[in-house]
Amino acid sequence: MSIARSLASAAALAAFVLLSACEKSDSVQLPTAEAKARLTKSGIPNYSRVVESGAKTRIWTTANLNPDCTSRGDYKMGIVQAPAHGQLTLERGEEYPTYPSTHPRANCNKQKIPFAAVAYTSEPGYTGEDFFAVDFASSDNGATRAAYFLTVRKF
Secondary structure: OOHHHHHHHHHHHHHHHHHOOEEEEOOEEEEOHHHHHHHHHHOOOEEEEEEEOOOOEEEEEEOOEOOOOOEOOOEEEEEEEOOOOEEEEEEEEEEOOOOOOOOOOHHHHHOOEEEEEEEEEEOOOOOEEEEEEEEEEEOOOEEEEEEEEEEEEOO
């Protein structure tokens, strides 16, 4: 299946799951508990995180590496549903990875590698729930959609 077809199929399923059971919050659609349960049942990966209000927090980071630390290609990222109470930043760069010592790519920790990441920053002073969904596609692993449920609080 092509990456475009995978993304289109994932988009249709996620749109149905996410929008079929949402509640309004300040005129923005947020998933209800029922929508969260449907999302989990649908097989779309979903994650929960607690983040600090107003602070930029990296939510997801990946590197697409071969066991010898060479790149297997780039990730394409797209925002499917933006957060209602914050902003996403799609990032790219190079940094040292932190694979556990038992991981097959632990040797890669000795060199900077290309990475892709998604970071979230809430509106200043906002506390409460937020949600976003993103698509990720790589040249060798196809495409996937992931949903993130955030609890934004002051620390």
